[in-house]
Amino acid sequence: MEKVFGLIGQTVSHSFSKSYFDEKFFRDGLRDYRYELFPLASINEIEKLIAETKGLSGLNVTIPYKEQIIKFLSEVDPTAKRIGAVNVVKFKDGKLIGFNTDSEAFGETLTNWLPKEKTFQALILGTGGSSKAVQEALKKMNISFKIASREKGKGNYVYEDITEESKIFEQYHLIINTTPLGMSPNNETMPPIDYELITKEHYVYDLIYNPARTMFLQKAEMRGAIVKNGLEMLHVQAEKSWQIWNN
Numbered sequence: 001m002e003k004v005f006g007l008i009g010q011t012v013s014h015s016f017s018k019s020y021f022d023e024k025f026f027r028d029g030l031r032d033y034r035y036e037l038f039p040l041a042s043i044n045e046i047e048k049l050i051a052e053t054k055g056l057s058g059l060n061v062t063i064p065y066k067e068q069i070i071k072f073l074s075e076v077d078p079t080a081k082r083i084g085a086v087n088v089v090k091f092k093d094g095k096l097i098g099f100n101t102d103s104e105a106f107g108e109t110l111t112n113w114l115p116k117e118k119t120f121q122a123l124i125l126g127t128g129g130s131s132k133a134v135q136e137a138l139k140k141m142n143i144s145f146k147i148a149s150r151e152k153g154k155g156n157y158v159y160e161d162i163t164e165e166s167k168i169f170e171q172y173h174l175i176i177n178t179t180p181l182g183m184s185p186n187n188e189t190m191p192p193i194d195y196e197l198i199t200k201e202h203y204v205y206d207l208i209y210n211p212a213r214t215m216f217l218q219k220a221e222m223r224g225a226i227v228k229n230g231l232e233m234l235h236v237q238a239e240k241s242w243q244i245w246n247n
């Protein structure tokens, strides 16, 4: 029987997950496997999707449903529970089980990227599902961090706090964008920070991979920062999803 995997999210056309799995299934000779994009206007549409999709065996979850999906699951793996966000759903014996592979994927790619001889404090932009996965990874790596949000009380800072006088960017040499600002098709948007405060001491990681160089990364690079996009993280989390679906 055909096995169907896929990605749910509000808008999923920007995603590279389908091409990643299409290539994988082709390469591995998995002719009965398909990966589909399932845009859902509301998370409540998930029940209809499950009922109507024959052979559905696994789902990836993207913005803005990584937290909202949890109430539809029969079980949540302890790490995903601790993070409070699920980006992988496995269908097993009629049960829906949630996992988080974003956190490990981010942690692995960050470890490989940062120079070993330096110590960092991090500033995370955004407080959503992927922010929580990043927070978990940083805790494991013993990297202390603070969080910036649009709303007072959700993080440690609001964007307006990040000024030359507050010297916040002088303390946090690792800046991680977990907001969707700059993601295709909204390529012109970017996190509302003063980019003049970024220096060549900064390491700037954007979880977005489409476009490959967001305005956020371009502006940081122009200031001499070392930058990284989310493509490697996407591949690592996809491979980890595959292992979960096949385990």
Ligand SMILES: NC(=O)c1ccc[n+]([C@@H]2O[C@H](COP(=O)([O-])OP(=O)(O)OC[C@H]3O[C@@H](n4cnc5c(N)ncnc54)[C@H](OP(=O)(O)O)[C@@H]3O)[C@@H](O)[C@H]2O)c1
Pocket: 062, 063, 064, 065, 066, 102, 125, 126, 127, 128, 129, 130, 131, 148, 149, 150, 151, 154, 155, 178, 179, 180, 181, 183, 191, 207, 208, 209, 230, 231, 233, 234, 235, 237
């Ligand atoms: N490379 C990868 O493998 C990978 C993995 C996961 C996610 N991502 C990318 O990460 C991004 C976020 O995904 P997510 O699932 O974490 O989304 P999410 O749960 O909706 O969270 C995004 C957060 O960004 C902030 N935000 C949203 N709209 C904003 C705006 N207009 N201005 C400023 N801040 C805004 C919000 O925090 P505040 O309300 O606190 O400001 C929100 O909680 C997406 O672009 C996604 O594609 C990539």
